[in-house]
Amino acid sequence: MFGFFKRKKNTEPEQEQASVNPAQPESVEQPDTAAETHTQPEPAATHQSVEEHTANAAVSESTATETTEDIIVPAAVDEPAAIATSTESEVVQAPASENTIVIPVETTETPSETDKPARLGWAARLKQGLSKSRNQMAKSLASVFGGGKIDEDLYEELETVLLTSDMGIEATEKLLAQVRQRVTLKGLKNGNELRSALKEALYELLQPLQQPLSIPADKKPFVIMMAGVNGAGKTTSIGKLAKYFQSQGKSVLLAAGDTFRAAAREQLQQWGERNNVTVIAQESGDSAAVCFDALEAAKARGIDIVLADTAGRLPTQLHLMEEIKKVKRVLQKSLPEAPHEVMLVLDANVGQNAINQVVAFDDSLGLTGLIVSKLDGTAKGGILAALAAKRPIPVRFIGVGESIDDLRPFDAKAFVDALIEDEE
Numbered sequence: 001m002f003g004f005f006k007r008k009k010n011t012e013p014e015q016e017q018a019s020v021n022p023a024q025p026e027s028v029e030q031p032d033t034a035a036e037t038h039t040q041p042e043p044a045a046t047h048q049s050v051e052e053h054t055a056n057a058a059v060s061e062s063t064a065t066e067t068t069e070d071i072i073v074p075a076a077v078d079e080p081a082a083i084a085t086s087t088e089s090e091v092v093q094a095p096a097s098e099n100t101i102v103i104p105v106e107t108t109e110t111p112s113e114t115d116k117p118a119r120l121g122w123a124a125r126l127k128q129g130l131s132k133s134r135n136q137m138a139k140s141l142a143s144v145f146g147g148g149k150i151d152e153d154l155y156e157e158l159e160t161v162l163l164t165s166d167m168g169i170e171a172t173e174k175l176l177a178q179v180r181q182r183v184t185l186k187g188l189k190n191g192n193e194l195r196s197a198l199k200e201a202l203y204e205l206l207q208p209l210q211q212p213l214s215i216p217a218d219k220k221p222f223v224i225m226m227a228g229v230n231g232a233g234k235t236t237s238i239g240k241l242a243k244y245f246q247s248q249g250k251s252v253l254l255a256a257g258d259t260f261r262a263a264a265r266e267q268l269q270q271w272g273e274r275n276n277v278t279v280i281a282q283e284s285g286d287s288a289a290v291c292f293d294a295l296e297a298a299k300a301r302g303i304d305i306v307l308a309d310t311a312g313r314l315p316t317q318l319h320l321m322e323e324i325k326k327v328k329r330v331l332q333k334s335l336p337e338a339p340h341e342v343m344l345v346l347d348a349n350v351g352q353n354a355i356n357q358v359v360a361f362d363d364s365l366g367l368t369g370l371i372v373s374k375l376d377g378t379a380k381g382g383i384l385a386a387l388a389a390k391r392p393i394p395v396r397f398i399g400v401g402e403s404i405d406d407l408r409p410f411d412a413k414a415f416v417d418a419l420i421e422d423e424e
């Protein structure tokens with residue numbers, strides 16, 4: 001399932017070429033988009049972007065046709081779409097540039113594996129997904145909950161457990177203070193009584209993060225822009241989100257704004273084809289141009305939700321952070337209040353580094369929500385507590401697996417219950 005979301009190995013030498021290609025002359029620098037061209041020339045960030053991306057992306061892909069020149073071709077350039085699978089009438093409304101590829105909504109349903117009914121309920125899958133974190137917590141907390149007297153030594157032991165569970169100093173201090181307060185109020189004496197005090201304190205800390213994404217009817221199209229480091233799970237999450245919104249009766253359009261990793265565009269296109277979702281992509285061009293075209297197409301077609309993919313980038317790559325700010329600005333040229341949601345996708349495996357990512361992306365873009373992905377592959381579930389204490393941005397969704405149903409709105413109580421088991 002979702003095999004097509006898996007990364008492809010880079011087999012083409014062209015990417016290599018792109019990375020060493022000398023700076024292009026001023027005259028061929030990339031304009032912002034059709035919208036920004038002539039009005040707001042951007043610095044030559046794109047060339048550096050290509051180089052940086054190639055150098056930094058853990059796994060970067062390119063196609064044989066994608067050369068540096070392709071990447072810097074402006075959106076408005078006269079270039080026929082190589083994968084124009086739509087008919088004239090289907091694209092007529094989309095004010096996209098000519099090299100825009102529109103994968104239209106198909107009328108024939110292709111049953112995919114992802115359509116199969118889930119075998120486990122969400123609570124059970126969440127528990128299964130968080131098993132690594134839960135087992136680690138259970139092992140570490142065994143001696144704390146072991147029934148010994150509650151004293152300073154026990155608090156110290158609890159502090160160590162929380163810190164080693166990736167909760168970070170701030171969250172650990174908050175939780176300890178809350179647990180102490182409960183112990184005093186309830187007159188708890190034994191370590192085994194600490195379990196519920198800790199669960200309550202953790203729930204209290206995480207609860208403010210539980211702010212499900214609501215899509216107001218008057219915000220149409222509602223634009224969600226994805227951001228994150230390489231491989232965090234942006235493209236996969238877009239596929240899952242599209243399905244999630246579709247199941248709520250919303251129409252969805254995808255913008256293949258990750259123009260650096262060719263496989264990301266292919267992922268979205270394949271996903272769109274299988275699930276009857278329109279995908280706006282370009283063979284070449286920049287991310288801002290694709291997203292602008294997608295938003296224009298969504299407006300023309302009366303689409304409810306636009307999900308805009310962007311390329312992975314490290315927050316330390318300042319020029320790439322400038323580039324993603326540009327995507328946001330260009331979206332605003334099409335719809336001043338867009339993007340309505342700026343969503344950072346975080347790979348839970350990075351542990352405490354997630355905080356740095358959140359702070360940096362938030363400072364640059366003004367995040368409105370998070371997706372914490374890959375919680376199933378890690379024992380670092382405590383990272384959510386660290387986020388709550390340090391930069392409490394709403395966790396809209398969490399991912400606990402690769403299947404389409406493994407991305408769900410964050411529920412603090414269910415999360416705590418899955419992380420710390422009740423006594424048998």
Ligand SMILES: Nc1nc2c(ncn2[C@@H]2O[C@H](COP(=O)(O)OP(=O)(O)OP(=O)(O)O)[C@@H](O)[C@H]2O)c(=O)[nH]1
Nearest residue numbers: 006230231232233234235236312373374399400401
């Ligand atoms: N186990 C697990 N794997 C996931 C989850 N979310 C995403 N993945 C996997 O993570 C890998 C990377 O996901 P992508 O969606 O390609 O990541 P990306 O952020 O778009 O990557 P870039 O375009 O390189 O920035 C894929 O193999 C996904 O299947 C999750 O919740 N759990």
